[in-house]
Amino acid sequence: MMWAGYNISQAGEQFTVEGDWPGEVMGKKKDGTWGGKDRPLYSPGDIFKVNEAGWLIKIGEDRDDTE
DSSP: OOOOSOEEEEETTEEEEEOSSTTGGGTBOTTSOBOSOSSOSOOTTEEEEEOTTSOEEEEEEOGGGOO
């Protein structure tokens, strides 16, 4: 899947991918409710590692770290 038209903001060692509205890339609709995407880029609690080629690979979930 190719994602286009998004911005990446960085603050120190942290970064976020920003869509057209807050939470869009995580599957939120414009009104802030969940369910806007069948396959969101990432969701609260997702845990990733970065491989040598720079790919972020989902390795698990920490549901204690959700809203």
